[in-house]
Amino acid sequence: MPREAQNSFLQSSPSSPEPASLPAEDLSTNSNGPKPSEIMLDGDREDLFAEATEEVSLDSPERDPILSPETTPAVTPVTPTALIAPRMESKSVTAPVIFDRSREEIEEEANGDLFDIEINVSDPEKVGDGMNAYMAYRVTTKTSLSIFHKNEFSVKRRFSDFLGLHSKLATKYMHIGYIVPPAPEKSIVGMTKVKVGKEDSSSTEFVEKRRAALERYLQRTVKHPTLLQDPDLRQFLESSELPRAVNTQALSGAGILRMVNKAADAVNKMTIKMNESDAWFEEKQQQFENLDQQLRKLHASVEALVCHRKELSANTAAFAKSAAMLGNSEDHTALSRALSQLAEVEEKIDQLHQEQAFADFYVFSELLGDYIRLIAAVKGVFDHRMKCWQKWQDAQVTLQKKREAEAKLQLANKPDKLQQAKDEIKEWETKVQQGEKDFEQISKTIRKEVGRFEKERVKDFKTVIIEYLESLVQTQQQLIKYWEAFLPEAKAIA
């Protein structure tokens, strides 16, 4: 097995010539997922892809997943790992055929970005008791794409499963320039309340917020043509049993490793001074920076609106009760009745406010939150490009050093060491070539991804804001009805 791993490493080349094609190689790229042997998959077809999700890393050949018993942590590696050519080419003849068919199908639809796939996350259900309890969500997929076994299927997943999926996708695709949609955030406080079993409105709200966020996350992920083809994603959607992604826990060993890596990343970013030869990238980065700031401001304002509207709702309800009491103690009959009516109107208005607050939040505020996190992912992708460039530069520097060393050895006339030097030069020449190729590739991918992201963003915002404005208009229309009903009562006071 290790030998084969070596072979695939040597033949690695991230070639995806045409922008329109969805490279099949990506499917076989590194995955820090659970061992294929542990996965209970239904259908023979899955086995072909299973082996493709092995991890082969430049720097840690000992982490060959097929052999090692422990689960490899889902860690974002500091050093980018190279792509490997699809291993299935050496395994079976039938595999590429299946690939092509599905690739074409998705390619066709990619042009309109209309995939016939619909995902729903529903029925949150508490499983277990006490601190080991968790919420299970039903993930239902409806699709006509042939890469899936059935047209309609559903599975039960828990929150850490979603995090695990995101982790795998991010590891595989972010360092080559793909913008992977971020998963919803963890919330220790929220989850603890649910575990403890508080059946109050705040924990139901929390669960609903999470359910909606998970749904949006999956919908965004499957909209991405490349990610849609990923076997891990398919496994997530289809297979009834999923190995537990323990390493997504914040306080696990992997979690701490993640934090350390993040810190190292931050430091590295500060020290990399890139000679940006492409103005497009500089412009885009600046734009995203501005957009980030603006969205954060807007998000804060909308959150304040949600808060104030909830307050308004509570105060309106309180006033309604008070007006009813006043109506009761009023001894003039017509006025008393009018006051009771006023109380009723205000109660109805309170309901309206509650619904509006709901819309404020779920429609508007959450969208903004999602996009702030997405932009962080975009920035991450730009950072990967920087690291890629750095690696290429480092390779060039090393090559230079090797050449100088060789020159020195030439003069010193040590033939045995000279050969080794020449070999090393060859090796580093290849690395420099590879580095340049990688850099060009990631730059190209990012351009494409950013273009797609912008289109999606425009569409998303327009849809959501229009939906939100419609909710505002609807509220006003209801208000008209209520006050129109009240007016004659007020006039009737004699």
Add this chain to the structure above:
Amino acid sequence: MTTTLTEIKHLPTLALLVCCEYLAIFKKTVAMHEVFLCRVAAHPILRKDLNFHVFLEYNQDLSVRGKNKKEKLEDFFKNMVKSADGVIVSGVKDVDDFFEHERTFLVEYHNRVKDASAKSDKMTRSHKNVADDYNRIGSSLYALGTQDSTDICKFFLKVSELFDKTRKIEARVSADEDLKLSDLLKYYLRESQAAKDLLYRRSRSLVDYENANKALDKARAKNKDVLQAETTQQICCQKFEKISESAKQELIDFKTRRVAAFRKNLVELAELELKHAKVTDNF
């Protein structure tokens, strides 16, 4: 840098905002004054008061002096005494059903108006907060619209405009609610307090009358200072009857006025709310 530029562009609307707020407060104050003056003018006795005439007719500056410290202190003590006395006096049961009923009614009504007034104030304030939020959202959207490179920028600018309009309306709703509902309740809070005070004065005078009666009986029994006691008793009696008569009238008037004021304000409130809701509907 760019953010400050967009904020400067938004300045005319800021000035407009301040203008609107000022107008709202002005409208409110003016309305209160008007109600007060109308009240005085409608009262059969108060309308004849010289001070009132001077106030209405004197065409030069009135130069009214505010209360100085001594007077404020006096007021404070007077209030203390009054509330202490009020407690004592309220224990006395009234012979007259009308007044007994009024007293029970007023005490309960006053408390409930107080509660309603407070809750209405809170509600109005929340409305204002929402309007302020709309304002901030509008300017954020405006900033987004001016900075965005895609074709969504025109969309953002349009939405920003919409939020601006919505904000204006919410601010007006809040101001009108304040004017028609909160102020009404506040006014009747104080009116009901004034009515309670009137009842207190009458009860006080009743107690005085009863005390004078007791004193007269004692004097007659001892046959000492009978004439003086008789005079005191008669004065108290007259005072009591007079105050009872005017109090009755005042309380009846109070009810009529209250009903009319509530009717006027509730109708106007409903009409204004409708007007505002319909404007938004036209978006």
